[in-house]
Amino acid sequence: MSLRHFFNPRSVAIVGASREKGKVGFEVLSALVEGGYTGKIFPVNPKADEILGLKCYPDLPAVGAPPDLVIVVVASKLVPMVAEQCAALRVKAMIVISSGFKESGEQGKELERQVLNVARAAGIRLIGPNCIGVMATVEKVNASFAGKLPAPGGIGYFSQSGSLLAAIVDMANANGTGMSKLVSIGNKADVDELDMIRALGEDSHTRVIAGYLETIADGDAFIRQAERVSAQKPILLIKSGGTVSGARAASSHTGRMAGAETAYECVFERAGVVRCESIKAQFDYARALASQPLPAGNRIVVIANAGGAGIMAADAIDREKLALATLSETTGALLAEKLATAANIANPIDLLGDALADRYEIALRAALDDPGVDGVLVMLSPHATTDCVETARTIVRVSHEKSGKPVLASFLGAAKISAAVTVLREGGIPQYDSPEAAVATFRVMVEYSLWRSRPKRVVRLFPVNRRKVELIIDRHLRQNLFQLGEMESKEILQAYGFVTPKSAIANTSEQAANIASQIGYPVVLKVWSPDVIHKTEIDGVKTDLTTSQAVMDAFDLMMYRIPKKRPGINIPGILVEEMCHRGREVILGMTRDPRFGPLMMFGMGGRLVEVLEDVAFYPAPLTAEEAKEMLVRTRTYQLLAGGDGGGEEGVDIDAIAEGLQRLSQLVTEFPGIKEMDINPLIVGPSGTTPVVVDAMIGLEPTMTT
Amino acid sequence: MSLRHFFNPRSVAIVGASREKGKVGFEVLSALVEGGYTGKIFPVNPKADEILGLKCYPDLPAVGAPPDLVIVVVASKLVPMVAEQCAALRVKAMIVISSGFKESGEQGKELERQVLNVARAAGIRLIGPNCIGVMATVEKVNASFAGKLPAPGGIGYFSQSGSLLAAIVDMANANGTGMSKLVSIGNKADVDELDMIRALGEDSHTRVIAGYLETIADGDAFIRQAERVSAQKPILLIKSGGTVSGARAASSHTGRMAGAETAYECVFERAGVVRCESIKAQFDYARALASQPLPAGNRIVVIANAGGAGIMAADAIDREKLALATLSETTGALLAEKLATAANIANPIDLLGDALADRYEIALRAALDDPGVDGVLVMLSPHATTDCVETARTIVRVSHEKSGKPVLASFLGAAKISAAVTVLREGGIPQYDSPEAAVATFRVMVEYSLWRSRPKRVVRLFPVNRRKVELIIDRHLRQNLFQLGEMESKEILQAYGFVTPKSAIANTSEQAANIASQIGYPVVLKVWSPDVIHKTEIDGVKTDLTTSQAVMDAFDLMMYRIPKKRPGINIPGILVEEMCHRGREVILGMTRDPRFGPLMMFGMGGRLVEVLEDVAFYPAPLTAEEAKEMLVRTRTYQLLAGGDGGGEEGVDIDAIAEGLQRLSQLVTEFPGIKEMDINPLIVGPSGTTPVVVDAMIGLEPTMTT
Secondary structure, eight states: OOOHHHHSOSEEEEETOOSSTTSHHHHHHHHHHHTTOOSEEEEEOTTOSEETTEEOBSSSGGGOSOOSEEEEOSOGGGHHHHHHHHHHTTOOEEEEOOOOSGGGOHHHHHHHHHHHHHHHHHTOEEEOSSOOEEEETTTTEEEESSOSOOOEEEEEEEESOHHHHHHHHHHHHHHTOOEEEEEEOTTOSSSOHHHHHHHHHHOTTOSEEEEEESOOSOHHHHHHHHHHHHTTSOEEEEEOSTTTSOOOOOSSHHHHHOOTTHHHHHHHHHTTOEEOSSHHHHHHHHHHHHHSOOOSSSEEEEEESSHHHHHHHHHHHHHTTOEEOOOOHHHHHHHHHHSOTTSBOSSSEEOOTTOOHHHHHHHHHHHHHOTTOSEEEEEEOOOTTOOHHHHHHHHHHHHHHTTTSOEEEEEOOSGGGHHHHHHHHHTTOOBOSSHHHHHHHHHHHHHHHHHHTSOOOOOOOOOOOHHHHHHHHHHHHHTTOOEEOHHHHHHHHHHTTOBOOOEEEESSHHHHHHHHHHHOSSEEEEEEOTTOSSGGGGTOEEEEEOSHHHHHHHHHHHHHHHHHHSTTOOOOEEEEEEOOOOOEEEEEEEEEETTTEEEEEEEEOSTTHHHHOOEEEEESSOOHHHHHHHHHTSTHHHHHTTOSSSOOOOBOHHHHHHHHHHHHHHHHHOTTEEEEEEEEEEEOBTTOOOEEOOEEEEEOTTOOO | OOOHHHHSOSEEEEETOOSSTTSHHHHHHHHHHHTTOOSEEEEEOTTOSEETTEEOBSSSGGGOSOOSEEEEOSOGGGHHHHHHHHHHHTOOEEEEOOOOSGGGOHHHHHHHHHHHHHHHHHTOEEEOSSOOEEEETTTTEEEESSOSOOOEEEEEEEESOHHHHHHHHHHHHHHTOOEEEEEEOTTOSSSOHHHHHHHHHHOTTOSEEEEEESOOSOHHHHHHHHHHHHTTSOEEEEEOSTTTSOOOOOSSHHHHHOOTTHHHHHHHHHHTOEEOSSHHHHHHHHHHHHHSOOOSSSEEEEEESSHHHHHHHHHHHHHTTOEEOOOOHHHHHHHHHHSOTTSBOSSSEEOOTTOOHHHHHHHHHHHHHOTTOSEEEEEEOOOTTOOHHHHHHHHHHHHHHTTTSOEEEEEOOSGGGHHHHHHHHHTTOOBOSSHHHHHHHHHHHHHHHHHHTSOOOOOOOOOOOHHHHHHHHHHHHHTTOOEEOHHHHHHHHHHTTOBOOOEEEESSHHHHHHHHHHHOSSEEEEEEOTTOSSGGGGTOEEEEEOSHHHHHHHHHHHHHHHHHHSTTOOOOEEEEEEOOOOOEEEEEEEEEETTTEEEEEEEEOSTTHHHHOOEEEEESSOOHHHHHHHHHTSTHHHHHTTOSSSOOOOBOHHHHHHHHHHHHHHHHHOTTEEEEEEEEEEEOBTTOOOEEOOEEEEEOTTOOO
């Protein structure tokens, strides 16, 4: 259902309208009037005849014609009754500004539930409670006490914090930042971030969606909604409160390494959402995305009238991993011909301190015409002879003539450039008070542009033996066992197409030697116990055994020593396993985030995985490209690709990526798997099959297969 | 020599003063007059009788009484002559604003040399050329065309970029930021960053030294000067242009891993200098350091009147690795008693949206009184009923009454808070437009405070055999060999107290077997060749040989295979070496920065060192604390300390730190050593001695021992 009755109602009633200045019931009414709202306004107040020249009504039914939108500012205990009246009148939308609901304890929670039930039953959409209202600038609807309506513009904003929204309104008004809709979603009883992303996505005035969130209710729906809308418009979010939450208990390396922020980081990335660390950064990005085209690549030209400023911008470009564009020979020749001889015609282009608007025009035209340039940062330092305003006008004019590539400005200073900054703003050129802020914005634009042009996501489905996995998991659950050991984990992985070494369990040293001679030497012995997750920690692994004597000795030593280290341990047997060919050790893993579902992990494997922290996370299900990208993000990738300078052969990258996809399929098809590690997976040269040398799986105690 | 003649001259001459508005010669003169300078002013211009009511002189000698300070704005080719006149008149100081010197090519370079020679010979201090001048606010000296004099205050600034300084002056004037001295050092012919740091360090009006640098002339002197002055006042520097420079050629892992920025990062850290990434960050930090006391620790309290703002601040505190202070029981009880019942009296303290100044006063007093609190961030969101100005006044008053702990403010919004922001500024409370900026400032204050309170640096000198090292190095230099192989590098390290395994060179496989049986099995064979630096890359290492047959086979295989891989390679022999006990592999190394001298490196060792990038750098000579701190900074440290969750025994940390100190002594005493690696150094449990398993040393081709 659309939210249009909030943004463009034909009539509005304010229940709890007040005559008293300073009271919310007065401020909201007067904001609506002063904002220039052109529809009908019905103040509801049994103790007043008129307020601000508008006729007052004793209660909602007395209004007669049902209003599209009802704004509620009465005490929380009265709100359920108002909701009933709205339902009776077939009102379309309510904004409940009143507080005293879920945020204030059990009683409030119950009130909120009552109001929501009434609204849901009557098909009324509800914003709030405990919010500061809604603004729609083009429609001249100020149904809030957040301040004056900002100028119309392309940025839509929703906020879980009302006071933050009030501060944003104040800043937008002071800086002339154009906004489309601003919504305080308060307790999110009904309208939440999903509705807002959809509504702002559909809103023709909104070019950029920005928001502040403290919680996300439905992780799965969030991913889908955000991914769909991001394909049309950028979404810039501040997600706060994340770093405060503690680590979760986990047995797997993967679970232990997934921090509180990991899920948000990789889910936002998957959905194309730009995560912002501060309001300032969010508006830095939003202003450019609302007014400038997306860059096709990361090659930036800097134009400046001072060497120092150009160097600072070049430093920032390097830090943000963008590229200083290399100008074409044609561009170089053109600049050399037309600019002052002492000017630096390489990038950054230094027009020198006496540059007037004409030199800026030459450089900007040349840069925008150069096919090797994806975006331009124009910097200006106000020297004594600089004509700031004319330069700003020129930048606006040239960038409009040659649209297609983003142009950002960073004029330095304050009073001397203030008139020019107004010209830039009105001309749609975002201005930044520092080159660093402008370059960070370019980075975000490039990343979003890349995300938009990524290939269509196709998740490959492998033929697998699902039934076998069901049986193994069910068997464990029936026995209340939630931790699968190496043997069982490997059986599950085999069913999903993974290769494991030949192996069998031995109960005596003689049996171990027999198994070893059947498998063929060398072999590995591993303790097999439901009480042990990380075997090497208790010296439960002995590798490279080449004789039957060595196998028997190793068997007996484990049986003797391990119970001394871990008294009471249950050791049903010892695993005798084929020794793998040598290769690189990597870890593949999964941990299930309670909100966003399975997060896949890839990294350098072995015992040091948690120390090295060289891992990458991404939400399942994975496409081939995403699996490959996870590999590329790690330092380990250099080694795997054979690029460590030693001239060594690389390993089969695609085989690892396929392993990640198979694992992704497993954990997607079995939501009861809570966490798992394959560590190590041994990978060899191209054409060889990776081998699962060890693995563990943890189940959700509540699972049903 | 002091720079007081620049900052407080009794008389000033302006050579090249002009009547024409817009010309530099007019702008500088009028700036001096309008700035309220109270000394004598002598405009020099042969074509004018008076300018701005001041009598003009045809040339400098005509002035009669020699001026303290001469400002030069004539064409560059005339400047040597003006300098001669200054010398004849015994002028104390010159500011050469004119450009056309070193920055403009060979001819200008020669002119600059001439001017400098005259000035040096006559004892004249010179600022510039190619600069925009000098400002001293308290003294009312505006000898510049950088704009109007900012308000007096505690921040001193010097800049290698004139246009940047002009932008800073414009911003300081717009924001009311108080400044002491502002100096454009231009081409730094005479007065450079060292003079500026010293002068601002001695200046009683300057509480914080800030600067913008593109180059540092004398690295060694910079470290000493900055370290000395940082102990008194914070130094905040932007060093730009760093990231653009390319990597240097290096054979050692250490040299290859030291990026263009490594030297600046660790030298600034050693000297207590705060490196800033942007002008905005620099002023964020400077404003707090100029007006607030240093925090004793990192425990911060956040006071806010909105939940969202408090959470954002708490997130930032977490990201910046500061701590949210835990309030004492007394404080908690006090707040519970005096604040609104619904207020959150934990940290962040949420005073609720209707908080007035009285609630802020209660919370701020309580926080400042709590011994578990090191600093307070006061946030305010402008709600309808908020009294911003009165709250600001209260914060100023309480923080003055209870001085000793830093108080920073972050009032959100714009128009609604502008009057309050003025109150805060005038009361010396730094205000930040976002909690993130305030918290980043706290981080810098905490780090600087820690640096100030670090123990006195004591570099231990070990008894060593310096003569032996001299002999080895001289022998190589005489033969024009600049790369020392494993054997020679180990001899040098032995002379500095390192332990190496027993070993000898074999020329035949039989000899290898003989040596092995004398050393005792198992042994390692390593190719010994002046043409090889990283032996494993050509399979030139074979470990764990347990029989004479294995030794002979390995010898012959190397002799057969390596020349096939590297045709023409010279292999004088093969090293037979005692096999080391197992332990952790670490790398100790050094690379000599051309500007700052030897940089020590520590990290996880082995072949993967460059892939893992788990290393720490610090300039030599190292103290015991610094060596230890290098270890702690790596992820490897967790492993070494035995903290990887496996319950394994840790290694002898102090022995590694001693190794770093010995290496630091070696490279300090032998400046001809250009780079070196000890990789790996095998380290065992406490009480065992680390063993150098492999090492390489590179010499400077120009060295003399």
